[in-house]
Amino acid sequence: MCWGVYGKVVEVVGENVKVDFGGVVKEVFSAVDELSPGDFVIVHAGIVISKLSEEDFLDSFKYVKEIAEKLVEEGEFSIEELREIDKLVKRLTSSEK
Amino acid sequence: MLNRSDLRIANNRFFRNNRELALKIVKIIETLSKNLNRKGVDRVKIMNFCGTHEWTTTHYGLRSILPENIELVAGPGCPVCITPSYYIEVAVKLSLEGIRVYTYGDAYKLPAVKSVKEVKNLAEARSIGGEVSIVYSLLDAVKDAKKDERESVFLAIGFETTYPIYASIILRNIVPRNFSFIVVGRLTPPAARYAVEKVGRVDGIIAPGHVSTVIGGEAWKMLSEDYGIPTVISGFEPIDVLISIAEILKQIYEGRSDVVIEYTRAVSWHGNVLAKKMIEEVFEVCDAAWRGIGFIPNSGYRLRREYLKLDGLHLYGFKELSEREWSYDLSIGCRCGEIILGKIKPVDCPLFLNKCTPNVPYGPCMVSSEGTCSIWARSRTGWRVK
Amino acid sequence: MGRITLAHGSGGREMNQLLEELIFRKIPSWMKFVEGGLGIDFPDDAAAIPIDKERYIVVTTDSYTVSPIFFPGGDIGRLAASGTINDVLMLGGVPIAALDSIVVEEGFEEEVLEKILESILTVFESVDVKLIGGDFKVMPKGQLDKIIISMVGLGIAEHLIIDKNLEVGDKIIVSGPIAEHGVAIYASREELMLEDSQLRSDVKPLTDLMIPIVKKYGRDIHAASDPTRGGLAMTLNNWALSSNTTIVIDEEKIPMREAVKNFCEMLGLDPFTLASEGVAVLGVADEVSEEILQQMHSAGYSEAEIIGEVRAKEDMGLVIVKTSIGGYRILEQPVGEIVPRIC
Ligand code: SF4
Ligand code: SF4
Numbered sequence: 001m002c003w004g005v006y007g008k009v010v011e012v013v014g015e016n017v018k019v020d021f022g023g024v025v026k027e028v029f030s031a032v033d034e035l036s037p038g039d040f041v042i043v044h045a046g047i048v049i050s051k052l053s054e055e056d057f058l059d060s061f062k063y064v065k066e067i068a069e070k071l072v073e074e075g076e077f078s079i080e081e082l083r084e085i086d087k088l089v090k091r092l093t094s095s096e097k
Numbered sequence: 098m099l100n101r102s103d104l105r106i107a108n109n110r111f112f113r114n115n116r117e118l119a120l121k122i123v124k125i126i127e128t129l130s131k132n133l134n135r136k137g138v139d140r141v142k143i144m145n146f147c148g149t150h151e152w153t154t155t156h157y158g159l160r161s162i163l164p165e166n167i168e169l170v171a172g173p174g175c176p177v178c179i180t181p182s183y184y185i186e187v188a189v190k191l192s193l194e195g196i197r198v199y200t201y202g203d204a205y206k207l208p209a210v211k212s213v214k215e216v217k218n219l220a221e222a223r224s225i226g227g228e229v230s231i232v233y234s235l236l237d238a239v240k241d242a243k244k245d246e247r248e249s250v251f252l253a254i255g256f257e258t259t260y261p262i263y264a265s266i267i268l269r270n271i272v273p274r275n276f277s278f279i280v281v282g283r284l285t286p287p288a289a290r291y292a293v294e295k296v297g298r299v300d301g302i303i304a305p306g307h308v309s310t311v312i313g314g315e316a317w318k319m320l321s322e323d324y325g326i327p328t329v330i331s332g333f334e335p336i337d338v339l340i341s342i343a344e345i346l347k348q349i350y351e352g353r354s355d356v357v358i359e360y361t362r363a364v365s366w367h368g369n370v371l372a373k374k375m376i377e378e379v380f381e382v383c384d385a386a387w388r389g390i391g392f393i394p395n396s397g398y399r400l401r402r403e404y405l406k407l408d409g410l411h412l413y414g415f416k417e418l419s420e421r422e423w424s425y426d427l428s429i430g431c432r433c434g435e436i437i438l439g440k441i442k443p444v445d446c447p448l449f450l451n452k453c454t455p456n457v458p459y460g461p462c463m464v465s466s467e468g469t470c471s472i473w474a475r476s477r478t479g480w481r482v483k
Numbered sequence: 484m485g486r487i488t489l490a491h492g493s494g495g496r497e498m499n500q501l502l503e504e505l506i507f508r509k510i511p512s513w514m515k516f517v518e519g520g521l522g523i524d525f526p527d528d529a530a531a532i533p534i535d536k537e538r539y540i541v542v543t544t545d546s547y548t549v550s551p552i553f554f555p556g557g558d559i560g561r562l563a564a565s566g567t568i569n570d571v572l573m574l575g576g577v578p579i580a581a582l583d584s585i586v587v588e589e590g591f592e593e594e595v596l597e598k599i600l601e602s603i604l605t606v607f608e609s610v611d612v613k614l615i616g617g618d619f620k621v622m623p624k625g626q627l628d629k630i631i632i633s634m635v636g637l638g639i640a641e642h643l644i645i646d647k648n649l650e651v652g653d654k655i656i657v658s659g660p661i662a663e664h665g666v667a668i669y670a671s672r673e674e675l676m677l678e679d680s681q682l683r684s685d686v687k688p689l690t691d692l693m694i695p696i697v698k699k700y701g702r703d704i705h706a707a708s709d710p711t712r713g714g715l716a717m718t719l720n721n722w723a724l725s726s727n728t729t730i731v732i733d734e735e736k737i738p739m740r741e742a743v744k745n746f747c748e749m750l751g752l753d754p755f756t757l758a759s760e761g762v763a764v765l766g767v768a769d770e771v772s773e774e775i776l777q778q779m780h781s782a783g784y785s786e787a788e789i790i791g792e793v794r795a796k797e798d799m800g801l802v803i804v805k806t807s808i809g810g811y812r813i814l815e816q817p818v819g820e821i822v823p824r825i826c
Contacts, residue, residue, distance in 0.1 A: 003149060004258070004307045004333070005749050006105045015269070022105060022745030023681045024670070029236070031261040031372035032310075040104040042310060042363055043199075045255075046234030047262040049372060050310035050363045052104050058111065059361035060197065063344050064118075067125055070347070076128050085121050114735065119808035158810025233750075335808040436716075474815075 004049065005044040009035050019043055061089050109361075116247030121340040123162050128162045129346040135406030136350070142168045142298060143345055144439050146289055147305035148175040149333050151472050152374070157335040164481050167342065168438040170238040171469040173288045176254045177203045177463040178282075178468045179264040179387040182426035188252050189216060191413060192227035199238040202231050204252055207464045210426050213397035222235065235262050238328045243273045250409040253278045257376070264375040267404060277409040284386060286316050292395045292438050293341060294316045297398050299347030303329040306360040307441060311376075313368025314358045321354040332360035375391075381402055384420065388461055389427045392420045394438050432459030436469050443473040450474055504524075518819030521574070521643060522757060528573035528708060529636070531622065531643050541638040541686075542574030543567060548631050552599070554671045556684030557760075559632060565760060566693065567636035568610060570591055573707045573763070574645075576638030578610065578690065584633040586617040591621075599630070610690040612636075636712070646706040646766070649726035653793040654772035656783045658692055658763040659685065661715050665757025666746050668734040681742035685761035692763060692782055696775055704775075705764030708760065713817045716755040716802070718764050720816040723800025732791030732814075733805045741745040751765055756817040762771075766793065 007019035017035055018027050023041075030048040032041065040052040068085050071077035111118075133141065133441060145151055153170040154160060160169060173179055175312075181379050192198040193214055200219055208217045216222050223229040224403045230316035232238045242249045253263055256314045260282050266272060293299050304317050320328040327348035331341035341359045348354060358364050376398070385397020398406050399417070410417060427433055431453070432446040443449045443462070455474050462470035507515075507523060516522025518531040524686050529543035542599075547563040563583070571578040583603065585764070587596065609612055646796075663685035670682045689709065699705065707727070710718040739754060747754045767775055772789055779787035802814040 003751050004310075006108060008103070013247040020357070021749045023742035024746055024749060029262060029265050029370060031375060033371055037139070042307065044258050044307060045262055046236045047265060049261060049307065050256060050369060052362050054104065055110055057104065057107065060332070060340055060359050063340050063359060064122060064125065067129070067343055067347050071125065075127070076132060081121075081124070085118075087132060088118055088121065094478075112806045116735075116807065116809045119810075155812060157806040157808050158804075158812040159808075162809060291778070335806070338605075344685040 004044045006052065007041060007043055009037050009039045009041060011037060016049060017041075019048070058089075065089070101396075103262060104362075106170055108334065109145050112332065112336040115336055117334060119162070119339060120340050121211045124337070124344055126167070126343050126346060127164050129183040129343065129350060130166060132350055133346065134166070138349065140166050140168060141300045141346065141349065142170060142174045143301040143303060143342060144292070144296075144299045144307075145303040145331075146172045146285060146292075147303075147308065148305055148468065148472070149307070149332065150305065150338060151469060152337055153333050153338050155472050156477075159335060159338060161345045162470060163342070167346075169342075170294050170442070171436070171441045171472075173285075173387065173390075175435045175462075175468050176256050176259070176283055177207060177464060178433060179283060179288075179390070180207065180254050180461070181282050181386045181388045181423070182208075182210040183386075183419060183423075185218065186211055186213055186277055187410065187415050188219060188250070188279060189213045189227065190223045191247060191250055191409070192219060192229050193225075194220045195228060195248075195414070197228040197230060197242070197247050198252060199230050199232050199242075199256065200252045202233075203464065204253070204254055205229070205477065207461055208428065208458060210428055218327040228298055235266060239266060239273060239276065241269065242276045246275055247419050248275045249273075250277050250279055250413075251377070252281070254281045256283055256305075256308050258307045260376045260380065261311065261369075262373075264379040267379050267407065268375060272407060277407050277412050279398070279409045279415055280380070280399055282380065284317065284382065284396050284398070286312070287393050287396035290323075290389070291317060291396075293320065293326060296440055298308070299326060301342075301431065302326050302328045303345070304328050304356075306330060306332050306337075306364060309358075309360070309364045309368065311369045311372045314364060318369070321356050325354045326354045327354045330358045330360055330364050332363065366452060386418050386420075386423045386426075387435060388435070389431075390427070391425075392423060427461075433460045433470070436462050444471040446470070475481070485504050487607055504696040509708035520521060521645060521810070524714045526649055527646055528570045528637075531574060531576075531640065534639075539576070539643060541571050541573075541574050541636075541643075543570035543636045544626050544633065545570065546633040547815045548628065549668065549669055550628065551668075552595075554684055555667045555682060556776065557686040558602050559630060560599035561606055562684075562686050562760060563634050564603045564606035564612075565686050565688045566709075566822045567634040568690060569608070569709045569760075569763075572697075573688055573705070574638075574640060574691040575701070575704070575707055576640040577694060578612050578636060578638040578688075579639045580613040580615045582616040582635040584771060585622075586620045586622060586627060586633075588622055588627040594685045594766040596630075599632075603632075606688055610688050617773050621669065625634065628680065629774070634677075637720055642697075642701045643717075644704050644707045645655055646708060646722050648724050648726040649728055649730075649766045651728060651769075651793050651796055652769050653766045654769055654789050655730065655732060655777060655791045655793070656720070656765045656767060656772065656779070656787060657790050658779055658787045659761065659793045660743065660786055661710065661759050662739060662743050662747065662754035662757035662763060663762075664754075664760040665714065665745050666754070669750065670746060670755075670811045682746060682760055683795060685759055686697075686770075687761035689761065692779065692784055695782065696778060699778070700767065700771055700775060701705045704765055704766040705762075705768065708764050710764055711758045711760060711763060712752070714756045714758055715764065716753075716814050717777050719802045719814065720775060720800065722766065723802050725800070727797055727800055728791075728793045729795045729797045729803065730791060730805045731794050731805065734807050735805075736790045739790050755814060764824050779810045780805045787822070808813075
């Protein structure tokens with residue numbers, strides 16, 4: 001039941017916020033303090049339950065890298081493979097500019 | 098370095114539509130699983146706790162690209178499936194007495210075990226004149242109820258993720274006078290504890306991402322501390338789940354069992370403190386029944402004393418379900434209880450896609466779009482390309 | 484026997500079962516088709532009766548209901564006229580004439596009826612189809628939800644496109660972004676605040692697309708459909724079942740507008756099961772697939788894509804989707820009423 005949808009805050013209306021889900025705007029409640037327009041949030045069943053963190057956005061990939069590095073260390077994985085993964089992540093991030 | 102202007106697009110690009118990276122991670126998973134093999138671990142059983150994870154797994158065909166010895170099983174991940182039959186019976190009764198019942202679409206066809214005036218679910222109740230209204234959110238129901246003076250109840254199912262909205266509306270004091278709740282809120286960590294105790298060996302756990310935005314990573318500590326099971330709180334995109342699987346394998350290989358947050362963009366260690374506070378102000382934790390399973394200690398919400406007037410059961414003279422009165426509440430032959438605990442797969446139930454289909458569900462797991470049987474029926478999970 | 488539910492009308496598996504059990508099975512086989520033509524022995528977009536050695540009359544009938552009757556991008560009149568024309572086209576016919584039969588509920592506003600008729604006429608005018616007959620009835624208040632339009636479409640074909648002729652190696656082409664109609668209807672029902680009107684129905688006659696392609700490539704087009712009720716999932720499953728093949732499509736290739744994707748995600752709807760009313764899906768011989776695609780592009784259908792191919796002969800038809808991360812899942816026939824999920 002945690003069908004959570006990402007959206008962008010477009011306006012703060014008292015205790016509520018208007019969120020743009022990519023063309024569809026809905027006014028929803030919020031369980032997150034101090035939201036401001038431009039913030040990205042997760043909405044579930046009519047209420048904001050979390051604000052997306054820009055800083056930690058790509059931290060998930062650090063696990064991939066860690067594991068790959070470890071495997072290379074143990075000789076299970078070639079260094080090229082690791083470099084490719086590195087490149088892939090870098091390319092993704094730089095194309096985001 | 099990130100596209101500031103649209104994190105949604107970034108999300109899709111990194112975590113969803115990313116074949117290249119998916120292939121790499123699968124390669125990593127294959128290597129890890131070979132290593133484990135060499136160590137004598139031939140099968141790895143990973144349990145997810147969230148219907149949405151099961152959906153991701155099947156919708157993106159993850160099982161078709163993972164090594165065969167990695168078994169992904171679904172746990173008690175859907176609040177619809179585990180709603181005890183008793184509350185459905187109460188809702189059906191109320192609707193037939195002319196009290197309007199608001200429900201999410203998912204619970205609309207949820208079958209009760211005992212029939213009330215020959216009907217077994219809210220859909221049928223409506224077809225013989227019961228007052229039932231499907232809503233997309235609680236806000237819609239509140240708005241609708243304000244229009245007339247009709248007495249109404251809301252079938253308030255949900256896990257920790259869904260409870261902030263209930264709490265919020267109550268705290269803001271905007272519940273209309275003619276409105277009350279049938280509170281069937283459930284907490285996931287106690288059920289997880291129960292499942293790992295009853296199911297037998299589980300090698301890793303993919304913990305629910307959106308539940309954890311509220312309760313935080315710390316709520317899952319006990320899985321590693323008390324049971325030594327590697328636990329990863331995962332996002333809902335396919336890449337998220339793949340990363341989580343890799344991390345679990347790595348931990349098994351290293352003999353560790355930590356709680357790790359993969360869903361870093363949304364989940365923090367302490368969770369959403371404000372949301373937790375809101376829930377706590379309105380609800381208190383109690384022992385509660387899970388359909389097909391029974392009572393699990395400290396696994397449910399109930400309204401605090403001062404809000405008792407909002408309790409539909411109380412208001413209309415129904416008793417709360419007690420441990421003594423709860424009886425096995427699945428229809429004959431339905432094996433949802435075992436499916437919810439991850440003991441068996443839907444294909445192991447003889448009624449699956451036979452007497453029990455998404456359109457004519459026999460058991461609760463076939464009803465909600467997140468129910469394990471329903472998900473399997475819709476995407477024929479476990480299927481591999483030759 | 485049970486009762487008919489809404490699910491039986493939603494175009495999914497239940498409907499097929501119901502039709503098979505209640506109707507098709509009861510009709511003696513000689514009654515199902517006219518010698519040399521196509522009938523309900525092989526249910527397709529339309530039926531056909533041979534005129535002489537080279538030509539067929541193509542005929543189709545359908546009833547149209549929609550709520551709301553005016554929706555972003557069109558109305559029930561435009562829907563009925565376009566749908567009828569498209570059904571004739573999808574069997575390889577050139578639409579010539581139509582008949583309509585309109586039933587309205589007592590109290591229906593004349594002005595609204597006039598608007599709907601205008602829409603019908605506008606469509607027919609744009610593609611040079613004659614409206615040669617019809618009928619009009621009124622039902623007492625409450626016995627009908629506003630209005631139903633039934634239409635018969637007539638056309639002439641030199642070669643019939645019958646979907647069961649799909650062959651291994653054929654490419655699957657989609658002429659434009661899918662699910663637009665379904666989403667527009669949902670959006671207008673849900674009374675959502677739409678920032679702009681990106682969610683519009685695609686309802687239109689596909690004459691300009693189909694006629695030139697059918698003329699030029701006639702026999703190389705093995706299957707053609709417009710994915711209306713039940714969407715792409717329904718169309719491809721029907722093809723796979725009737726031709727006993729496995730169809731593999733690539734999720735990444737399927738054209739879909741961002742706003743449509745977002746909307747579906749918001750409500751938890753599956754776009755593959757939502758209707759298009761202005762999209763053609765073709766199964767064509769591999770050799771001509773690129774050419775046909777180019778022709779579509781230059782005819783203004785710039786978002787047309789080859790989305791997959793027919794892989795193998797199989798006893799039980801199967802549709803497989805290659806997912807955005809390279810996994811595979813089976814695309815099922817849609818089941819049940821489509822309800823948004825909150826979960
Ligand atoms: S309620 Fe949330 S955590 Fe639970 S199954 Fe649904 S999506 Fe998953
Ligand atoms: S298939 Fe149906 S009857 Fe069997 S366990 Fe699932 S829900 Fe219950």
